[in-house]
Amino acid sequence: MKNILTIMSKEFTRFFTDKRMVIATILPAVIIYFVYSFMGTMMTGRFTADEDHTPWVYSVNTPSFFTQFNINTVLIEANEIDTVKERILKGEVDLLVIFPENFDALVDAYDVRLTPDKPAPNIEMFFNSTAANSNMAFYTVTAMLDAYEATLSNKFDINRGIENPDLASIEEVSANIIAMMMPMLLMIFLYSGCMGLALESITGEKERGTLATLLVSPLKRRELAVGKILSIAVLAFLSGSLTAIATILSLPNLMGGIETNIYSVVDYILLAIIILTVLLLMVSLLSIISAFARTIKEAGQATMPLMVLIMLVGVSGMIGGGTQAETIYFIVPLYSSVKSMSGIFALDYSPINIALSAISTTIYAGICGYVLTKMFDSEKIMFSR
Amino acid sequence: MKVILKTENLCKTFKLSAKQQKLQNTKKKTITAVDNLTFEAYEGEIYGLLGPNGAGKTTTLRILATLIKADSGEAIVDGASVTKEPDIVRSKIGFLTSELKLEDFFTPNYLYDFFAKIHHIDPEVSKVRKKELFEKFGIDEFAEVKVANLSTGMKQKASLVISIVHNPNIIIFDEPTNGLDVLTARVVTDFLADLRNQGKTIIVSTHIFSLVERLCDRAGIIIDGKMIANDTLENLTAEKPLEDVFFDLYAATVGEAEKIGGTL
CATH class of the missing domain: 3.40.190 (D-Maltodextrin-Binding Protein; domain 2)
Structure with a gap:
């Protein structure tokens, strides 16, 4: 445990004392906020006529x-x-x-x-x-x-005297729109957040020969794998959260009439749990690919199929309702997390399904972590040229 | 004298890819890097593994450091088995080779502390030892400079010091003076002699005869993964200089003495 913390502390020092890395993490959030807000203003201006203009x-x-x-x-x-x-x-x-x-x-x-x-x-x-x-x-x-x-030729009228016939409240309408967009965006933000970090932390160290230095220390391979995965997941959680917050804040600007202040603390906690577990899975999957690759360039290419998979799974969240779906979906890796996010954002979820998704995803991440441990122990993978 | 490190019939083969087979003009699918290697190192001595490039020296040392696994055979390092207790073996040795690098982003000072923590060294003890070692190697002058900005010699010094943060009793050194200028090489060899005087055991691999003659108490000559001679330096060089001994053995083993110039 102590060794895991030592590894994590080194990874954090590496990240937080490197201005470029910190800026590269914060920048997407800032850019997304301003671009979305700007896009929203532009679109509104583009399609809205002057209110006091008489044709x-x-x-x-x-x-x-x-x-x-x-x-x-x-x-x-x-x-x-x-x-x-x-x-x-x-x-x-x-x-x-x-x-x-x-x-x-x-x-x-x-x-x-x-x-x-x-x-x-x-x-x-x-x-x-x-x-x-x-x-x-x-x-x-x-x-x-x-x-x-x-x-x-008046025969009948529709909705005479009714000002707003839409029975859905503004909260529900907003929740539905957010539930359609956010899971996909979040999956992409989270993935891009951890991709760079995993590649740098594992393939980068392998390529530069610094991983071998760790491998001859008395560290257990398991400690090294867990330390790496956890620290990358925490850092990606920070960057992913920043980007997600920026997106949510800019949504009212992007699409007028959306209310984003509709979620309770419990909703956010559940969301954080789902995000953390899916991050652990993403990071451990990426770590396996990174450990296989000999160079960062090779790793970058090898992670493309995973990126496509994650985007497709993210898009699938736009189809279908919240978590009131078949329970079996909530043990499908990655997909269960997207379904859970959709459910939480749509304010329409079953806590059991959310728990199932979090637990199954953590188990899958654990299995991947075990595979990574074995890979650190394999001279063919670690020292292949 | 107490045996502190022992290998028994160590064997290691590597698979050859189709491309490598073509390059080496062979149909063999594997190449034997270490062939039934058996030797012992005693406490408080410097043991040298001498051999040409590709003889299997580095492979042997990497097996001892548990970076790679032997196909068969066993090595016991200070009572711990490299096959069964690799974690314990790693805590007992200091291993240094040019393929182990320090992270460019950090300073020698940070990396020393990091590895001291990994070895669970008491912070106070570590602090005193760091000061001592940094002063000895002149690292204190560049302790806060990122590794990326250090010269090769500085990096080697930092690597050396960091490989022994835990004050190991056994130090395994692959080609200790490779790529170093004469000054730094001298600092390193003096330090190895110093460590021996403190009762440490040092295993070095090299192809430099003079280094073995000057430094080693005993040496093993490896050719094509096999141990051809293994004795004290006194006995090895009783009749002729080490270089001549080696070339005679090489000619007798490989049988093509004229190739020697090309292989060494």
């Missing part, structure tokens, strides 16, 4: 009801259509609406029940989807015309 609509053959809408309507003649289309592209006009001649009379005369084969009177509308105001004008006017059409 400029040019219309041909304008019927009288249309001029009563709360929009700036400019009446034009049919020969001006091409010019107006160009002005829409330039952003000077938001929308062009072309009514058929005698629109009101045509509408009055039309009855779908009497002449089902005859098409209804048609209104043509032209807009520019890349300009927020034009886009907005198109949808506003479409909605106004739909509403007008509905008043002409």
